[in-house]
Amino acid sequence: MRLILGPMEGVVDHLMREMLTEINDYDLCVTEFVRVVDQLLPKSVFYRLCPELLQGGKTTSGTPVRVQLLGQDPHWMAENACQAIELGSPGVDINFGCPAKMVNKSKGGAALLQNPQLMYDIVKAVRDAADCRKPVTAKVRLGWDDPNHCFEIADAVAQAGADEIVIHGRTKTDGYKAEAIKWDYIRQVKDKLSISVVANGEVWNHDDAQRCMTTTAADALMVCRGAINLPNLGNVIKYNHSHMEWETVLQLLLQYSTYEIKGDKGLYYPNRIKQWFSYLRHEYPQAKELFADIRKHNKAAPIVETLKLARETLESDSGESGMVA
Numbered sequence: 001m002r003l004i005l006g007p008m009e010g011v012v013d014h015l016m017r018e019m020l021t022e023i024n025d026y027d028l029c030v031t032e033f034v035r036v037v038d039q040l041l042p043k044s045v046f047y048r049l050c051p052e053l054l055q056g057g058k059t060t061s062g063t064p065v066r067v068q069l070l071g072q073d074p075h076w077m078a079e080n081a082c083q084a085i086e087l088g089s090p091g092v093d094i095n096f097g098c099p100a101k102m103v104n105k106s107k108g109g110a111a112l113l114q115n116p117q118l119m120y121d122i123v124k125a126v127r128d129a130a131d132c133r134k135p136v137t138a139k140v141r142l143g144w145d146d147p148n149h150c151f152e153i154a155d156a157v158a159q160a161g162a163d164e165i166v167i168h169g170r171t172k173t174d175g176y177k178a179e180a181i182k183w184d185y186i187r188q189v190k191d192k193l194s195i196s197v198v199a200n201g202e203v204w205n206h207d208d209a210q211r212c213m214t215t216t217a218a219d220a221l222m223v224c225r226g227a228i229n230l231p232n233l234g235n236v237i238k239y240n241h242s243h244m245e246w247e248t249v250l251q252l253l254l255q256y257s258t259y260e261i262k263g264d265k266g267l268y269y270p271n272r273i274k275q276w277f278s279y280l281r282h283e284y285p286q287a288k289e290l291f292a293d294i295r296k297h298n299k300a301a302p303i304v305e306t307l308k309l310a311r312e313t314l315e316s317d318s319g320e321s322g323m324v325a
Contacts, residue, residue: 024234036071074125123160
């Protein structure tokens with residue numbers, strides 16, 4: 001199964017990609033979006049969001065990383081797509097799915113689902129301008145508020161020349177409600193398109209992945225929230241590996257901490273680690289308990305100390321259990 005680690009704004013940055021691709025066999029990663037307005041962005045913007053461009057467009061473990069663009073101006077989207085590819089991105093992805101209010105307010109992301117013609121214009125401009133050897137892909141939702149709009153949306157993307165479309169099986173107004181997932185619509189779109197279709201949404205474990213692929217008949221699968229919820233989800237899906245033990249997750253949290261607190265990144269570390277915990281606690285009861293201690297701190301140092309103490313306590317408890325046995 002071809003498996004893609006999807007973008008999550010403010011969560012799956014290059015450090016998270018580095019760590020997750022080291023422990024999972026992902027076939028591709030897609031970056032957080034590069035916001036395009038009305039200019040050709042400087043190279044530094046691309047390098048900041050995708051430093052993998054400096055090492056051949058791949059993570060250290062060799063997983064390709066594709067730059068994602070978000071914007072509504074066809075010309076400038078095309079110019080920046082060419083820039084991304086020239087800098088080393090193995091193709092470009094276009095964001096038509098972000099449901100964030102601030103993004104939609106500026107007519108970006110999922111707001112464009114209400115205007116398939118503009119979606120077509122953007123994809124066509126990018127495809128016409130970009131190196132034909134590099135894939136142009138798009139990530140969409142089923143629609144703004146009506147899933148039946150997915151057919152016109154997908155057709156616009158395909159007719160404009162996209163090589164692949166990622167479909168999140170909910171509308172914008174559905175948000176991330178579990179009960180609103182509609183994998184069957186992805187199957188209906190798949191039956192009508194000749195381009196590659198990637199399914200996305202509500203995949204948390206191996207069984208979910210199997211059911212999603214069976215229901216959608218998709219060519220590939222993208223995981224986002226689930227990959228943060230369960231750090232080894234990629235290999236759980238691909239190889240039916242056991243879910244990662246909490247002790248190993250704690251080690252990853254500390255590894256991530258050493259990445260994040262270097263330089264200016266330390267300013268963002270408390271928010272990033274808390275965001276990760278907000279996902280981990282759905283899979284691990286221990287994370288929910290530890291989060292109660294973590295959330296009280298706004299500086300990196302006490303959070304790292306709390307994590308170290310949790311690891312030491314766990315190791316001590318494990319040692320005592322072994323002695324009793």
